[in-house]
Structure formats: C-alpha cells, structure tokens
Amino acid sequence: MRLGAHFRFLIVGLALALTVAIAQPAAAQQINPTANAVKEQQLLDALRGNPSGEVQGRISIPDGTAATLIRPAGREWREFHQGTMLRVGAIAVLGMLALLAAFYLVRGRVKVEAGLSGRTMTRFNGFERFMHWMTATCFIVLALSGLNVTFGKAVLLPLLGPQAFTNVSLAAKWAHNYLAWPFMLGIAMMFLVWIKDNIPTGTDLKWLAAGGGLVGKGHPPARRFNAGQKVIFWSVVLGGAALSVSGVYLLFPAFAGGVLNLQFWNVIHGVVSMLMVAVILAHIYIGSIGMEGAFDAMGSGEVDLNWAKEHHSLWVADQMKKGQAGAPAMQPAE
Ligand code: HEM
Structure with missing residues (x-):
C-alpha cells in the first residue's frame, strides 16, 4: 500500500516534468x-x-x-555630443579669442584719458572681492575641466598620452563635481549683492548708443555698473542658474525623470557653458589688459578717481554727495 502510493507519486512527478520539458520551447518563444x-x-x-x-x-x-x-533620440544626442557640441564650443571660444585679439589690435588698451589723479575711491569692499574671486576661481577650474570633457580627447590625449590623460581627466572630474557647489553659492551671492545696481535703465540705452566709450569717442555717463557690465552680470546670473539646474540633474541622474530629460539637461549644460566661457573671456580681457586701471577695482578694491569719473561719472557724483569719494592715495612714509 505504502509502495503503491510512492509509485503513484513517482508517475505523477514524471508526467509533470515531461509536460514542463515539452512546454519549455514554446514558453521561451513567448516570453522572449x-x-x-x-x-x-x-x-x-x-x-x-x-x-x-x-x-x-x-x-x-x-x-x-x-x-x-x-531609442533614436539617443543616437541624435550622441551625434550632438560628439559633433555639434565640438563645433559650438570651437566657434564660441576661438571666435571670441579672435575677436578680442582683433579688438586689441584696432583699439589698443583703453587708457585713463585724463591721466591718473593719485586720488582713489573704494569701488568694491572686501566681501564683494571675496565673493568675486571665489566664483571666478571656481568658474575657471569648472571651465577648464568641462572643456576637457568636450575637447580633451582631441587636444590633450595626443599631447599627454593615455595614462597621464586618464589621471588628469579623473582629477578634473572630481574638481568639476565638487567646485560646482561654491560656484553656485557665489552666483547666488553675486545676484543678491549686486542686483540693485544692475536693473536696466534709460541711461543704459544712451550708453549703448554711444558705443560705451569703447567704440567711438567720449565716455557716456554710467552709474555703478554700465550697460556692458549689466550684460555680464545677467549672463553670469542666468547662465549660472541654467548651469546649476542642469548640473545638479547631471550629478543626480535619478532625479532627472528619464534618459530623455537627462539628454536635454546635458545639451543645455554644454551649450550654456560654452556661451558663458565666451562671455567671461571678454570680461577677463576688459577687466585686465583691455583697460587701464580696471583690475584695481577687484584687486585692491580702490580705483583712481579719474578712472571712475571717465567710466562711471554718475556713480562718482552719487558717492561724492555721500562724502565717499576722492580720498588722496596713500603716500609712502618718509
Ligand atoms: C581672471 C579672471 C577675472 C578677472 C581678471 C576679473 C576682473 C573683474 C574686474 C576688474 C571687475 C570690476 C569691474 C569694475 O570695476 O567695474 C569684475 C567684475 C565682475 N566680475 Fe570678474 N573677473 C574675472 C573673472 C570672473 C568670472 C569667472 C566671473 C563669473 C563667472 C566674473 C563675474 C564678474 C561680475 C558679475 C562682475 C560685476 C559686473 C562687471 O563688472 O562686469 N568675473 N571682474
């Protein structure tokens, strides 16, 4: 009796195994x-x-x-990433460098026409300069490490060889991921501290119409920031915001809501960064070799009174009313 039960169990088991084995190829076709x-x-x-x-x-x-x-969109994105992006970057960066070189050759350095007065006034306080240089240092490293993503394989790899290029790219990637945070903080601080002086007004239209004193003759009046600087400010704030939002999605892809969104943010990040590099190259030029006396504003924070009168006459008038302009420059001790 017990043996009969075992035998029946064995037969049922065998029958089941056979059924599964026969059904297997059909099932495989169905689920695959x-x-x-x-x-x-x-x-x-x-x-x-x-x-x-x-x-x-x-x-x-x-x-x-x-x-x-x-997903064909992936192929389009790859073509953009490996083709269009390189062209956009090369045109923006090399085009701007060529433009600045041509401008320097034609216009030369913008001089303080009345000569240096020897009297100075405070243009940016210590906090403003700290905020500027923190943002600027981060931006320069972010720009170089970002450009390495787009151009590194074509430009650096043949120069450095695979091992050194790998090491440089790894270090650049870490720098890019971590310096993004103080950069974002710097952009937010610049926005809050300088927005009051960057609201566009009618004076800006007149400044633009007169070529800003860069092209043409004379120095059109300007308040603390002229129209050109307001363009820089808004490019930095809006470009910085676009880079921040897109960059955070690239750092945390799980929050982007799918591959298509991630590709969208990647394109925004790439294009905006190239445009911003071009804008900042122009800014660096005019803030250093392009204009006599400009660097002092962000260096020591003190600018020559004649420089200030030529480039920011309305601001100087305001400061004079407040009694904050025209202190004699420090004399060396005898
Ligand atoms: C080596 C790099 C840089 C130099 C030499 C430089 C120089 C200067 C100077 C001299 C000023 C004061 C202009 C004035 O007195 O009116 C200034 C202002 C400013 N800088 Fe820079 N800068 C550099 C990089 C950057 C970067 C990377 C950013 C942002 C990403 C930036 C954003 C600004 C902004 C928003 C202002 C105020 C608006 C303006 O003056 O255009 N700077 N910079």
Missing part, C-alpha cells in the same frame, strides 16, 4: 519575443514600421526602462 531582434535586419524592419522609432522588448525586472532596445 526579442530573440528575433538580435538579427539586425529584423531590428531595422521593426524600426521602419514604427512611427515613434523606438523598439521595445518585454522584460520581467522592475526597471521598466531596460525594455527599450533602440
């Missing part, structure tokens, strides 16, 4: 419709008959995105 897809031609056929251009498979893991076999 993408087996055909390994053949390229069939994949291409699937693409052709599909208006969205996407080819999906069927999967049993929780991550639904893994079912996407082909």
Whole structure:
C-alpha cells in the first residue's frame, strides 16, 4: 500500500516534468519575443514600421526602462555630443579669442584719458572681492575641466598620452563635481549683492548708443555698473542658474525623470557653458589688459578717481554727495 502510493507519486512527478520539458520551447518563444531582434535586419524592419522609432522588448525586472532596445533620440544626442557640441564650443571660444585679439589690435588698451589723479575711491569692499574671486576661481577650474570633457580627447590625449590623460581627466572630474557647489553659492551671492545696481535703465540705452566709450569717442555717463557690465552680470546670473539646474540633474541622474530629460539637461549644460566661457573671456580681457586701471577695482578694491569719473561719472557724483569719494592715495612714509 505504502509502495503503491510512492509509485503513484513517482508517475505523477514524471508526467509533470515531461509536460514542463515539452512546454519549455514554446514558453521561451513567448516570453522572449526579442530573440528575433538580435538579427539586425529584423531590428531595422521593426524600426521602419514604427512611427515613434523606438523598439521595445518585454522584460520581467522592475526597471521598466531596460525594455527599450533602440531609442533614436539617443543616437541624435550622441551625434550632438560628439559633433555639434565640438563645433559650438570651437566657434564660441576661438571666435571670441579672435575677436578680442582683433579688438586689441584696432583699439589698443583703453587708457585713463585724463591721466591718473593719485586720488582713489573704494569701488568694491572686501566681501564683494571675496565673493568675486571665489566664483571666478571656481568658474575657471569648472571651465577648464568641462572643456576637457568636450575637447580633451582631441587636444590633450595626443599631447599627454593615455595614462597621464586618464589621471588628469579623473582629477578634473572630481574638481568639476565638487567646485560646482561654491560656484553656485557665489552666483547666488553675486545676484543678491549686486542686483540693485544692475536693473536696466534709460541711461543704459544712451550708453549703448554711444558705443560705451569703447567704440567711438567720449565716455557716456554710467552709474555703478554700465550697460556692458549689466550684460555680464545677467549672463553670469542666468547662465549660472541654467548651469546649476542642469548640473545638479547631471550629478543626480535619478532625479532627472528619464534618459530623455537627462539628454536635454546635458545639451543645455554644454551649450550654456560654452556661451558663458565666451562671455567671461571678454570680461577677463576688459577687466585686465583691455583697460587701464580696471583690475584695481577687484584687486585692491580702490580705483583712481579719474578712472571712475571717465567710466562711471554718475556713480562718482552719487558717492561724492555721500562724502565717499576722492580720498588722496596713500603716500609712502618718509
Ligand atoms: C581672471 C579672471 C577675472 C578677472 C581678471 C576679473 C576682473 C573683474 C574686474 C576688474 C571687475 C570690476 C569691474 C569694475 O570695476 O567695474 C569684475 C567684475 C565682475 N566680475 Fe570678474 N573677473 C574675472 C573673472 C570672473 C568670472 C569667472 C566671473 C563669473 C563667472 C566674473 C563675474 C564678474 C561680475 C558679475 C562682475 C560685476 C559686473 C562687471 O563688472 O562686469 N568675473 N571682474
């Protein structure tokens, strides 16, 4: 009796195993419709008959995105990343450098026409200079490490060789990821501290119409920041905000809401950064070799009174009313 029960159990077990074995090939075809897809031609056929251009498979893991076999938007993004992005960057950066070199050759250094007066006034206090140089230092490292992502393989790799290029790129990536934070803080601080002096007014239109004293003759009046500097300010604030939002999504891709969004933010990050590098190159030029007396404003914080009168006459008048302009420059002790 006990033996009979065991025998029946064995027969049922064997029958079940046989059923599963026979059913297996059919089941495999059913749950793996993408087996055909390994053949390229069939994949291409699937693409052709599909208006969205996407080819999906069927999967049993929780991550639904893994079912996407082909997404044409990915190919477009790669073409942008490896082609268009290089052209945009090269035109923006090299174009701006060429423009500045031409401007320097034609216009020369913008001089203080009345000569230095020997009297100075405070243009930026210590906090403003700290905020500026913190943001500027971060931006320069971010720009160089970012440019390495776009141009490094073409420019640095042949110069350094694979090992050194790998080390440099790794260090650049860490610097880029961490310096993004003080840069964002600096942008926010600049926005809060300088916005009151950067609201566009009618004076800016007159300044622009007169060529800002850079092209043409004379020095059109300006308050603390002229129209050119307001353009720099708003480019830095709006460009910085776009770089911050897109950059945070690139740092934390899980929050971007899918691959397509991530590609969108990547394109924004790349294009805005190249434009901002071009704008900042112009800013660095005019704040250093392009204009006599300008660097002092961010160096010591004190500018010559004649420089201030020529470039920011309305601001000087305001400061004089407040009794804050025209202290004689320090004389050396005898
Ligand atoms: C070596 C690099 C740099 C130099 C030599 C430089 C120089 C200067 C100077 C001299 C000023 C004062 C202009 C004045 O007195 O009216 C200034 C202002 C300013 N800088 Fe820079 N800067 C540099 C980099 C940067 C960077 C990287 C940023 C932002 C990403 C930046 C943003 C600003 C802004 C928003 C202002 C106020 C608006 C203006 O004057 O254009 N600077 N800079």
